[in-house]
Structure formats: structure tokens, C-alpha cells
Amino acid sequence: MKKRLKLNLQSRLQIKTVPSIRLANFIELPEKEFSRFIEAVENNPLFLKLANPLTPEERVIIPQKFPGTRFSPHCFLSLDEARLADASPINLSPVLERHHKAIKLIRKLGLDKFQKYFIERTSAVLPEDIARILRLKKSQVEAINELMNEVSIHSEFYARSSLGTGHKISYIKVAKIEFDKDKNPGITFFSPRHFIGRYKIDYEKVEQLKKRDFFLSEDIGKLNALFGKLELINRRKNILYQTILGIIEKQKIFFVSGNKDDMVCCLQKEIAHKLSVHPSLVCRAIYGKSLELPRGEEKPIKDFFLPKKEYIKRVILTLFKEHKKVLSDNQTAVELKKTFGISASRRAVSNYRRELNFPSSRKK
Template structure:
């Protein structure tokens, strides 16, 4: 009995290690590989069946939209390179309507466009038209186009996407003084998967899927869970970074001291996980500059050095260390010793 317990424990540990390795591979995968894995999962016929309700009305896989997630439709739709990639993938002649549809999206405004044309809620042409100042026919046309373009974008093979869409995660914008970020790939907006293994068991018992399919279904659900974990983790990290550096992105202040360890603490993730999630990714900032996500982190030492430079630039190089210490405290709320100021100053 004791030997069997040890054997079962060893198997359990090996299974956990195997799961950890698979999760690590998803976290560390380049964006192209991640999008490819997601597309392959979505295209799997058995996975499609798992997303449908079973005999008891429950589905083994439910999609849950990430809170606050949106799609950078106007940016993506206005990109000729992406439109060409979508057209090469069989998007059809309807892409010729892009200029007119982009103008309608602009007239609707970002908030209304996301509310009526990108959300998963029921669509009413009349309601959308009243809110946006359209005719019902224009609202219906924009909705159909937005749905078609989003689907066409998602179906572009990752290897055929313009390079920008593999490194730039989101477009950051400011509207009415409010900061928002929209993902450059609709797969993030589609959301994550919530797995119901009891629904899978019920599906197997009903005979809707065979025993052989059940084993593969369990594997698909595990893969979906790992992909969802990466999406949800990145969304949490991105949201936390934008909140922490809102002043900089709104051009109200400079970058604040921020480390990956601090973001890890805010998101309840491991610092190494945060590092993997943001590796190689960038953002398009409100003023049009592309910045690596790593560029939004600033160590406390670098921050203090920058502020000392500003103080010396605005004042006099003959300021004493005590003067600088006081200026740091009163102007920036930074409390450091005079000896530390002397050390920072010597390295400028």
C-alpha cells in the first residue's frame, strides 16, 4: 500500500511538472506561435463541438470577454498592409468599402463604436443609429462590415500578418482625457475560455462524444486553459502598467518609478511570468510613437537620477547636495539622504 501511495505521488508530481512545462512553453512562445496555436484550436472541429451546449444545456467551453478589452478596429482597418493580407486570405470585394466604413466609425466616436458595433451584445440598427447620428441602414452596414473585417483579420495566418501586428500589442488612445488601450489582434478581444469539466463528463455519458474523442477533448480543454491563461495574464499586466503610468501616457508627468516586481505584486503573478508576458511586445502611444513595453518600466535609481538632472538644469550646477536633497523632497516627494544625492550626482 505504501509503495502504491509513493508511486501515485510520483505520478502526480510528474503530471504537475509536465503541465508546468506546457504552460511555460505557452508563456514563452513568440506571438506568432501563440496566435497560430490559438487559430489551430479554434479550427479544430471537436473543439467547436465542445463550445456548443450539451444535452444538459451546459457547454464544456464558455467564452468570457476580458473586462475592458477592445479591438483597435479603426487602426487595423485603416492599415493597407493588413487589408492586403486579409484580401489575400479571401476577404472578398467588400473590403472596397473600407474608406466609407472608417468614416462612419469615426463619426460614431470610439465609445459608441465599441458599445454598438464591437460588443457581443444584441445589435439594434435603430438604437445604434439614434446614438451615432446614422440612418438604420448605415448602422446595419457598419455592423456587418465590422463583423466581417474582424473575422477576416482573425483568419489571416500569423505568418502573413504585417510584422507590426506581431510585436505591437495595443494602441493607446486618449479621448476626453480618458486613457484606453485597444488590442491590435481581435483574438484578445474574443476573450478567454472558461472550462467546465463536469459538462464534458456529461457529454461523454450522453454518448455525444466517443471514448476516443473524450481523451482528445480533455487534451483540448487543457490547451485552451493554457492559452486563456496567457491572454488573461497579459491583459492583467497591460492594464496594471497603463494604470501605473497613466500620468506619462496622458502627458501630465514623466515616467514614474515602476518595476516588473511591482506589477507582479499588483497582478498576483510571478515576476518571471510578467517578464515573459511582455517580452518582445510594444504599444503605440497616443502621440504615435511605438514603445516597447519594457520602456514603461523605470527603476527608482534611474528616476532619482533623472530628477536630479532636471533640478540641476533648472537651477545651478553649484547647488549643494543639501539643496538638491530638499528640492527632491519638496518638488517630487522623493526622500533620500544627502550622501545618496552625492552618490547619484557623481554618476551623472
């Protein structure tokens, strides 16, 4: 995770190319429908032809995970009915029973091989190739793939949220923020759909394959539709990833300390500006999604955005606690500027103080 996590220009340009209305509707899809959409695309014969060709030289579509991300595959290595029985809103027992042989195979393979050949899928992609490398039968590889496809649409399987009571909406825990040995923050995704990242499309190779008559006549007319769907998937994933990334960069001190007082002003429109998208897209991308903090606490992603007003009020409260008294509005304004670099008029400070239910220093 040595690469510095940052919002990059390429990502901003890629997002900007999608029509905003269509992208907005697509981002609003519930996670389960989004997974089903991906499954339908990946089962498209043309997709399979370009992602799993007979030779590597003909491969056009390659999964490309986002920088600084990891995957948490432990749920696939510890599958049992009891684990899912308590909080799952649906009964997944039939799924586990139907795929019990594939589950045993996953446990036997171990984490590294399972992740390399069934999650990342950047090397051998044909079932027969994977079967040969892992010394399995082709039918066994296909059985594991079938299990992956089925459980991937059930977010409660791999990302069950603890945010139930007290919340009006149902949350999906999409990732955990973790630090490596060098204290660099990274994103650990729970869903294999999110972890594999974007689909890298080699458009130059497409043109080369056209000249070699690689495509059937009926394939040519379907290419744009397929690539359009893949780019939509890429945009949705990228906006969520870059939003989480922006939050990490902004709230890094908080993630290290776990102290709410270390949270700083963070606005959705700031993230949206860096991505060159409308703030509503960021709002839609994070709706109903949560993150697990390094210490295990789970929070809705929206809670990491702290409006400037709330941030200043929190700083004022900290100042009063440190001085063990209510400062005058003028003193508070001076301290805000001097210590925190925050510009606020005396009148604004007065309003914030009243909202915090502190009397004037003169009355105090």
C-alpha cells in the same frame, strides 16, 4: 469603460495554477506561432463542439474579453495591396487576392456587424445562424472566417510596427492606449486574437453534459488536454493584459501629458508580485512587443518600466533645472524626501549626481 481597470485576485489565482516551466516556454512562443497554436485549438472538433453547439444550452466555451478593452478593426475595412506593400516583410498580396470576395463582404457589413459576429463571437456562433441574421449565404460566412484565420497569424497585417531602425529586435505593436470621454484610459487591441480575451470554460456544464451522454466515449479522454491548452492561452493573454494594465495605472500621468518627466518608478517585479508570478514571465510576455501612445508615438513596452535608480536620477535632474543650480547632496536628499517622498541617503545622491555628470555644489 466605467469599470475601474485593476489587477484582480481571480486573475492572479488563475495564473498561479499553471506549471511555471511549461508556461514560461509557452509565453516565449513568437506571436505568429502563438496565433497558429490558437488556430489549431479552435479547429479541433471537440472545441467546435463545445464552442459552437447546436443549442445555446450546450455551449461550454465562450470568448470573454478583458475589461476596458476595445478592438481596432479598421485594417479589415480598408484592405488593399498598396497599404501592405511598403513595410511588410512578407508578400500578403496572394492572401488579399485569394480572399477578395470576403474583403468586399466585410466592407459591406460595416464595422459594428463585422466586430459583433466575426470578432467578439459572443452571440450567434454557428455559420448558418450568422448567415441567417446577416442575410448572407453560409459559404459567405465561412469565407470571412477563413480570411480571419489566415490574416490573424500575420501580425504585420494588423499591427505593423514603426520601430525598425535603431532597434536590434523586431517589434509587434499589440495595442494602443486611448482615453474615453471621461479621460479614463483603456486598451485598444489591434489583433483579434488578443481582443477576444480569454476562453471562459463552464466546468459545471461539462459535468452536466457528461450525465446527459452529450460526449462520445473518445471525447471524455480529450477534454483535459483541450482545457489545458485553453488555460495556457488564457494565462499568456492575461499576463500581457495585466502587465499593460499595471503600466497604465502606474504611468497614467505620463500617458495624459506625454511628458517623459512624468514617468514614475515602475518595476517588472511589482507587476509580477501582483500577479503572483515570477518576474521572468512578465519579461518574456512583453519581449518584442510595443504600445502606441495616445499621441501616436510608439514605444517598446519595456521602456515603460523605470528602475528606481533611473527615476531618482531623473527627479534630481528636474530639481537642478527648477532651482537653476546644483544643490548640495544634503539639500537634494531633503528635497527628494519632502517633495517626492523619496528616501535616499546623501551618499546615494552623491553617486547619482556624479552619474549625471554634475560637479559638487562646492566645486560649482
